Amino acid sequence: xxxxxxxxxxxxxxxxxxxxLKLFAVTLTFAIxxxxxxxxxxxxxxxxxxxxxxxxxxxxxxxPLMLQIIAIYYAIPMLKANFSKQGTSGWFASFIxxxxxxxxxxxxxxxxxxxxxxxxxxxxxxxxxxxxxxPKGQYEAASMLGMTKTQTFVRIILPQVTKRVIPATSNExxxxxxxxxxxxxxxxxxxTMKAKQQMNTYSSILxxxxxxxxxxxxxxxxxxxxxxxxxxxxxxx
Amino acid sequence: MAILxxxxxxxxxxxxxxxxxxxxxxxxxxxxxxxxxxxxxxSTLLRCINQLEKADSGEITVDGTKMMYKGENGKTVxxxxxxxxxxxxxxxxxFQNFNLFPHxxxxxxxxxxxxxxxxxxxxxxxxxxxxxxxxxxxxGKEKAYPCELSGGQQQRVxxxxxxxxxxxILFFDEPTSALDPELTGEILKVIKELAxxxxxxxxxxxxxxxxxxxxxxxxxxxxxxxxxxxxxxxLFGNTRNERTKQFLxxxxx
Ligand SMILES: Nc1ncnc2c1ncn2[C@@H]1O[C@H](COP(=O)(O)OP(=O)(O)OP(=O)(O)O)[C@@H](O)[C@H]1O
Ligand SMILES: [Mg+2]
Numbered sequence: 189x190x191x192x193x194x195x196x197x198x199x200x201x202x203x204x205x206x207x208x209l210k211l212f213a214v215t216l217t218f219a220i221x222x223x224x225x226x227x228x229x230x231x232x233x234x235x236x237x238x239x240x241x242x243x244x245x246x247x248x249x250x251x252p253l254m255l256q257i258i259a260i261y262y263a264i265p266m267l268k269a270n271f272s273k274q275g276t277s278g279w280f281a282s283f284i285x286x287x288x289x290x291x292x293x294x295x296x297x298x299x300x301x302x303x304x305x306x307x308x309x310x311x312x313x314x315x316x317x318x319x320x321x322x323p324k325g326q327y328e329a330a331s332m333l334g335m336t337k338t339q340t341f342v343r344i345i346l347p348q349v350t351k352r353v354i355p356a357t358s359n360e361x362x363x364x365x366x367x368x369x370x371x372x373x374x375x376x377x378x379x380t381m382k383a384k385q386q387m388n389t390y391s392s393i394l395x396x397x398x399x400x401x402x403x404x405x406x407x408x409x410x411x412x413x414x415x416x417x418x419x420x421x422x423x424x425x
Numbered sequence: 426m427a428i429l430x431x432x433x434x435x436x437x438x439x440x441x442x443x444x445x446x447x448x449x450x451x452x453x454x455x456x457x458x459x460x461x462x463x464x465x466x467x468s469t470l471l472r473c474i475n476q477l478e479k480a481d482s483g484e485i486t487v488d489g490t491k492m493m494y495k496g497e498n499g500k501t502v503x504x505x506x507x508x509x510x511x512x513x514x515x516x517x518x519x520f521q522n523f524n525l526f527p528h529x530x531x532x533x534x535x536x537x538x539x540x541x542x543x544x545x546x547x548x549x550x551x552x553x554x555x556x557x558x559x560x561x562x563x564x565g566k567e568k569a570y571p572c573e574l575s576g577g578q579q580q581r582v583x584x585x586x587x588x589x590x591x592x593x594i595l596f597f598d599e600p601t602s603a604l605d606p607e608l609t610g611e612i613l614k615v616i617k618e619l620a621x622x623x624x625x626x627x628x629x630x631x632x633x634x635x636x637x638x639x640x641x642x643x644x645x646x647x648x649x650x651x652x653x654x655x656x657x658x659x660l661f662g663n664t665r666n667e668r669t670k671q672f673l674x675x676x677x678x
Contacts, residue, residue: 323524325520325522325524326524326526328477328520328524329520329524329525329526329583330526331476331477331513332475332477332513332517332518332587333537333538333542333586333590334510334513334514334538334542334543334590335537335538335541335542339541339542343537343541344526347528348527348528351528423570424527424528424570424571424572425527425570425572
């Protein structure tokens with residue numbers, strides 16, 4: 189490949205970078221709060237809820253994200269086909285039938301659902317580890333000072349958990365940057381998918397190398413951002 | 426009436442009977458030392474009174490409010506939530522390992538509860554905290570974080586934190602045993618100061634000399650019962666009780 193083609197390929201990848209970033213940003217924005225919710229469900233004293241949550245975490249972490257993406261993406265068209273074959277009606281059927289699986293947004297939504305469900309399970313385990321690592325004495329001290337359960341959690345526990353989960357969260361975010369490439373399996377137009385196309389066009393693996401550089405630079409940024417966040421929390425041990 | 430009344434407290438951990446029929450009174454302004462061998466139930470007793478643990482049966486009355494008592498059907502009843510909370514705010518507990526909030530600086534550790542629990546203004550809480558720090562000999566440490574302080578300093582901050590809620594009774598669970606011997610002196614000095622101001626205190630301690638020096642009432646516990654209690658001169662000076670003698674002999678060598 190000559191310089192001109194390299195520039196051209198890089199330009200194309202730049203054009204599709206926003207699609208990668210969109211998936212990354214939406215996953216991160218939702219997976220963290222959902223992960224917190226999952227942590228709480230897992231800690232629920234009503235055992236069936238805790239068991240179901242464990243099962244969810246087990247499945248999400250125990251099976252490939254790629255399979256989950258495919259399953260979620262094709263589940264709805266297949267359900268629709270089944271419903272029309274069997275003439276099923278009811279609110280669920282009409283809800284499913286109402287989803288336009290050919291629309292532009294359907295693919296992105298399905299991807300986000302798969303990524304958020306998967307990443308929330310990982311974040312939940314990170315948060316649980318963080319919450320469990322806070323010594324019992326912190327709860328006892330807060331309770332001796334008359335603080336309510338909510339005050340104790342929000343003002344005493346959560347800030348300390350945040351500090352403790354930063355390194356593990358950083359790892360997860362770095363993985364997420366790279367995992368967005370899995371979206372190419374359902375032909376979502378992100379940079380890996382485009383790099384593959386260019387590879388075929390030019391019969392060269394150089395486009396893949398350029399795509400690799402994109403991820404590398406993104407993760408360099410993620411690493412720096414997390415180092416700064418870690419530093420911000422360094423004022424206490 | 427005694428400011429703290431404990432009657433027939435019993436507490437089991439599974440099969441283990443940790444507290445068996447414990448009764449005692451603490452009068453306003455009294456300094457009570459609780460001594461006894463490891464595992465005798467001293468911490469558990471403090472924790473039951475401070476609602477960190479639930480006693481199985483018995484009665485506890487703090488400053489005239491019943492915290493737990495025997496109901497009409499003979500079952501142990503706990504006071505309604507509101508009373509429990511009121512009682513909790515009347516008593517403070519100083520922990521062996523301080524349990525300061527590491528993410529707050531010294532001043533914030535002390536103002537947190539006055540501001541967020543008592544709804545005191547921040548300015549007033551800080552004024553009070555500064556005065557307390559001064560009293561603890563920690564002026565100038567307001568902005569320091571707990572991890573930047575020595576154990577003795579951390580323990581003094583935790584005493585200031587407890588005092589900021591103006592408790593009627595202050596409990597200490599071995600306040601010096603996580604500290605190097607050189608540092609215990611500074612804590613004992615602070616407790617002596619408080620005793621002079623007639624602060625009511627109940628102190629679990631292994632420092633016999635200190636118990637003898639500062640307490641006006643000593644309780645000796647062993648295997649979940651109070652073996653003997655009385656004035657320090659009596660208990661340390663001429664106890665007739667064999668078990669007490671045996672325990673104290675270890676400290677008098
Ligand atoms: N949460 C718990 N679960 C089970 N057993 C417990 C629990 N807390 C304390 N114990 C047991 O109860 C007994 C009394 O413990 P406690 O801590 O009250 O003794 P202590 O007099 O404070 O001893 P020390 O001087 O070592 O602090 C011990 O045998 C201890 O193992
Ligand atoms: Mg103890």
